[in-house]
Amino acid sequence: MQITPLSPEDPVSLGDFELLGRIGQGGMGQVFLGESPGGEPAAVKVIKPSVVDSESRQRFAQEIEVLKTIWGPRIAAFLGADAEAEQPWLATEHVDGPDLARHVKSHGPLPSVLTAALGAVLAEALSAVHTQGLLHRDLKPANLLLGPNGPMIIDFGLVAFTESHVSLTAPNQVVGTPICMAPEQAAGVKPLTAAVDVYALGAVLLFAATGHYPHEAATPYMVFHLVTDPGTAPDLSGAPSELVPLLTGMLAQNAEDRPSLTDVVQQCRAVVEAQGMKIAQARRRLTAHTAGQQHEAATADTSPRSTAAPTVAFEDLRTVTAQPAQDAQDAPPLPPSPQVPEPTMVDTPGPTAPTVRDAPEPALPSQASPSEGVQREQPTPGRPPKASRRPKEPTRTLRHSVQARKTAEQLRTAYAALAPF
Structure with missing residues (x-):
């Protein structure tokens, strides 16, 4: 994640939180990266x-009071707030990762199995929110952060109580994001039900799999018209065939025709299992996939030769978070290396370079070499090393970035060309 340095007019602290940089902004406020006295990172709005x-x-x-009641493994936790301060603020758990909208824009849509895994994770999280008698009402790709430990839901500013005539908005006022808004919400129907979040989740999954939304138009008013028109079906073009039945149900015009979140979880599991994986394995692959691409982007953005506008990587402000490990099913070990000439490696670290698993703090992205983390060929037992070989290097573990996978594949190809197997 990239953080813009503070401007001269920005506060340096709010409550007990020291402000380190800007994360983003909206029409109503600014979001800063903050840090508690104990070193806990926070998103301070x-x-x-x-x-x-x-x-x-x-x-x-009201938003603060609602956030105090929301909890769950995929919900950014509430850390503190002061609505009566000269500059009202609230702090929530900081998630070090891009939102889904930015990820898809930068790296393209997710594979169907990872989209299904994302759907299962988010449906389960929303179900926990609904159990607490609340609705999100503004679920969209920009409110889903892809962190190093998996996706997280943020921004409950438009949350509403389910089955209640008490709302945070005025009568006949429609608040939300049109491209992900359910027809009844766009039409101003009240009270809203859990089905509005099911529709929004369907729009998010369609975007994750295709890069477009159910209804798109030149202006928000035109989108409202398309969403509320019973004769205009959602655009599912480009959606993988295995996801079409699920998306069709979630994006149904009538709220009563949409599946429950429990049904969404089961259908997502079925898509994953039909491709020979377990749901837990698919979830790990989703996190490894998004975290690996984020690492590559951070490495490129923090290059010393970069001439882009000054930004500060989150890793430059705090210790780098190690990427989650995959199990043996997700990343099979490299085959034994045959006795063939060693291919030329891209990086040339010295013999004292720390190993990935033993280093107390991983290297910053700007210091990482393109092939860092690739398993090196070790000398065959009993065979003296060649005089031209470099000093023996510490063992390295395979990291889960796209670059590491490409480098590993190049190694396999080079060995296979000269090996008997």
Whole structure:
């Protein structure tokens, strides 16, 4: 994740949180990367001074009270807030990773099996929110962060109580993101039910698998028209055939025709298992896939030769978080190396370079070499090393980045060309 340095007019601290940089901003406020006295990273949301009034403070206070009641393994945790401060703020758990919208824009759609894994994870998380009597109401790719430990749901600012006539919005007021909004929500129907989050999740999964939304148009008003028109079916072009039945049900025009979140989890599991994997394995692959591509992007962005606008990588501000390990099923070991000439390696670290598993702090992305983490060929027992060989290097473990996989494949190809197997 890239963080922009603080501007001169930005606060240096809010409550007990020291502010380290800017994460993003919206129409109502600014989001900073903060750090607690104990070193806990946090996303600190602040209302812009230009929009601070009694009404915005009241809505902000309501959002804080709602966040205090929400919990779950895929929900960014509430860490603190002060709605009465001169600059009202709230802090939640910081997730070091891009949102789904940025990831798909940078790396393309997810494979169907990973989209199904994402659907199972998010449906289970939303089900826990609904059990607490709440709705998200604004689920969209920008509110789904792909962190090193898996996807996380953020921004419950528009949350509403289920089966209730009490709302955080005024009568006849429609709030949300049109491209992921359920027809009844766009039409202003109240009270809303859990089906609005099912529809929004369907729109998110369609975007994850194809890069487009159910309804797209030049203006939000045109999108509203398409969403609420019973005669306009959602655009499922490009969706993998195995996902079409699930997406069709989730994006149904009538709320009662959509599956429950429990059914969504089961259908996602069926898609994963039909491709010969278990759901837990698919979830690990999803995290490894997104974390690996994030690592590559961070390595490129923090290159010393880069001339881009000054940004600060999260890893430059705090210790790098090691990527999660995969089990043996996900990443089979490389085959034994035959006795053939050793192929030329891209990097040339010295004999004292620390191993990945033994290093107390992994190297920053800007210091990582393209082939870091590839298993090196070891001399055959009983065979003296060649005089031209470099000093023996410490054993390295295979990392889960796309570059590491490409390098490993190149090694296999080079060995196979001269080997008897």
